[in-house]
Amino acid sequence: xxxxxxxxxxxxxxxxxxxxxxxxxxxxxxxxxxxxxxxxxxxxxxxxxxxxxxxxxxxxxxxxxxxxxxxxxxxxxxxxxxxxxxxxxxxxxxxxxxxxxxxxxxxxxxxxxxxxxxxxxxxxxxxxxxxxxxxxxxxxxxxxxxxxxxxxxxxxxxxxxxxxxxxxxxxxxxxxxxxxxxxxxxxxxxxxxxxxxxxxxxxxxxxxxxxxxxxxxxxxxxxxxxxxxxxxxxxxxxxxxxxxxxxxxxxxxxxxxxxxxxxxxxxxxxxxxxxxxxxxxxxxxxxxxxxxxxxxxxxxxxxxxxxxxxxxxxxxxxxxxxxxxxxx
Amino acid sequence: xxxxxxxxxxxxxxxxxxxxxxxxxxxxxxxxxxxxxxxxxxxxxxxxxxxxxxxxxxxxxxxxxxxxxxxxxxxxxxxxxxxxxxxxxxxxxxxxxxxxxxxxxxxxxxxxxxxxxxxxxxxxxxxxxxxxxxxxxxxxxxxxxxxxxxxxxxxxxxxxxxxxxxxxxxxxxxxxxxxxxxxxxxxxxxxxxxxxxxxxxxxxxxxxxxxxxxxxxxxxxxxxxxxxxxxxxxxxxxxxxxxxxxxxxxxxxxxxxxxxxxxxxxxxxxxxxxxxxxxxxxxxxxx
Numbered sequence: 375x376x377x378x379x380x381x382x383x384x385x386x387x388x389x390x391x392x393x394x395x396x397x398x399x400x401x402x403x404x405x406x407x408x409x410x411x412x413x414x415x416x417x418x419x420x421x422x423x424x425x426x427x428x429x430x431x432x433x434x435x436x437x438x439x440x441x442x443x444x445x446x447x448x449x450x451x452x453x454x455x456x457x458x459x460x461x462x463x464x465x466x467x468x469x470x471x472x473x474x475x476x477x478x479x480x481x482x483x484x485x486x487x488x489x490x491x492x493x494x495x496x497x498x499x500x501x502x503x504x505x506x507x508x509x510x511x512x513x514x515x516x517x518x519x520x521x522x523x524x525x526x527x528x529x530x531x532x533x534x535x536x537x538x539x540x541x542x543x544x545x546x547x548x549x550x551x552x553x554x555x556x557x558x559x560x561x562x563x564x565x566x567x568x569x570x571x572x573x574x575x576x577x578x579x580x581x582x583x584x585x586x587x588x589x590x591x592x593x594x595x596x597x598x599x600x601x602x603x604x605x606x607x608x609x610x611x612x613x614x615x616x617x618x619x620x621x622x623x624x625x626x627x628x629x630x631x632x633x634x635x636x637x638x639x640x641x642x643x644x645x646x647x648x649x650x651x652x653x654x655x656x657x658x659x660x661x662x663x664x665x666x667x668x669x670x671x672x673x674x675x676x677x678x679x680x681x682x683x684x685x686x687x688x689x690x691x692x693x694x695x696x697x698x699x700x701x702x
Numbered sequence: 703x704x705x706x707x708x709x710x711x712x713x714x715x716x717x718x719x720x721x722x723x724x725x726x727x728x729x730x731x732x733x734x735x736x737x738x739x740x741x742x743x744x745x746x747x748x749x750x751x752x753x754x755x756x757x758x759x760x761x762x763x764x765x766x767x768x769x770x771x772x773x774x775x776x777x778x779x780x781x782x783x784x785x786x787x788x789x790x791x792x793x794x795x796x797x798x799x800x801x802x803x804x805x806x807x808x809x810x811x812x813x814x815x816x817x818x819x820x821x822x823x824x825x826x827x828x829x830x831x832x833x834x835x836x837x838x839x840x841x842x843x844x845x846x847x848x849x850x851x852x853x854x855x856x857x858x859x860x861x862x863x864x865x866x867x868x869x870x871x872x873x874x875x876x877x878x879x880x881x882x883x884x885x886x887x888x889x890x891x892x893x894x895x896x897x898x899x900x901x902x903x904x905x906x907x908x909x910x911x912x913x914x915x916x917x918x919x920x921x922x923x924x925x926x927x928x929x930x931x932x933x934x935x936x937x938x939x940x941x942x943x944x945x946x947x948x949x950x951x952x953x954x955x956x957x958x959x960x961x962x963x964x965x966x967x968x969x970x971x972x973x974x975x976x977x978x979x980x981x982x983x984x985x986x987x988x989x
Contacts, residue, residue, distance in 0.1 A: 668835075
């Protein structure tokens, strides 16, 4: 267009401007493509991880019926017997104990911080929760070994055995302290910051007008919370707990250090267990020597991945709806 | 009507308040107990040797040496992983803000990042090791760095995304209104606005990376020497803690506690540093 009007006195300047604009636009387009490519990495990564695990686990998934793998009780890699049931149950027990221990305290803390606490209390509580979240899992493991295992062995175990021992779930048969209960306590502390943070976030989406309306009718604060606030955000709180549970399912090192790692089906919370993540961590190094072992361990990883992904996606959808955007 | 303080609802109110405060104290107290346990058991075994020497002969039977190899290894692993993750996560965070905005695609990418965040690190470790086996590679610093970068990527990106989404829309609109391209908005406006957020996100991810043991267990290996090449295996602090705790010798276990203490101190410094820097730099951004 510029070339058509050479007599224009502004042409020199506007040609430069035009060229500059074109360069900028070209850069913008190139950057858009490059950024778009990089943005595909996360999506791509999920697909690659899942596919690779499926491919590597295929030898065992195709040679043995799924029911035998998931419900088999015998774990003898040398005999090509790979029953995951003890490990699946171990994972579920430890996670369940952790979640049951964590949830009441976490919800109460989140409610307190969101509804009652003064600003100053919140500014103290936040760094505490951040630090709890930042502590590495081996350090939790060390703490578990030094404090929780002896505590379970000396105090909790005998206490439960004495007063609730007639219920099989609470009876102590191998008094070492290592076991599901110790793992559950460590997990409860580890998932607490996540559950508290998400619940707090969910609670703060409730409009203040609702609280004020309830309070002005003469309801106490707790009545307001239990009758007005909580029913409104119940799905969000459930999502927070599910998110915490999915974090607990995959926790490896800390649990591995306190849970005992004996592949048997637990019957009591004081029994030892052997969660899936610990199974992978303990055996991955030498798996190459035995046929199918590597496929078995990778199918354990696949199982873990699928369960956690389902948990995560469900809770993210619920939270997305409540918080108005995707976030943890 | 006079308020009856003994009415059931007022009693419940007081009880709930007490229980809630007790829970808060329980959570805070647990953090205190953890830190105290690590300090109490870690300090006695701390020495200058621990920080400045590599394991010597008989180290794993309680003889001389330190864990310098693990400290350096961990810094390399987490540092490399963080740099690599930053290179990918900054463009993603900018793309989410400047190009995708609140569109449907943006929420898909965020969902993908959240899913990645949720995947346990042992699965990343298994994934990395499975790839290495198929390619015929052995454990090395590079493999550890790449796996840590994958783990840190979603953490860093989501943290950045969170910060930029709080940037006032007017700032972006003003830049666009005077004729900036999207790229210029991203690089010259958004990046400067979110600098404190970037730093916090980077430090957060570094802290997560340095503490992770399950992912480096098979990908980075372990060695008593200080790593000198990307293609050699390297020691790391979390694994130093883990391996030494499994020892039957009390002296070695004590050193494991000291290693845990060192790791905790590094993580605390990083965590406090992030908080301090972001509040310092936060003054220069438009709220």
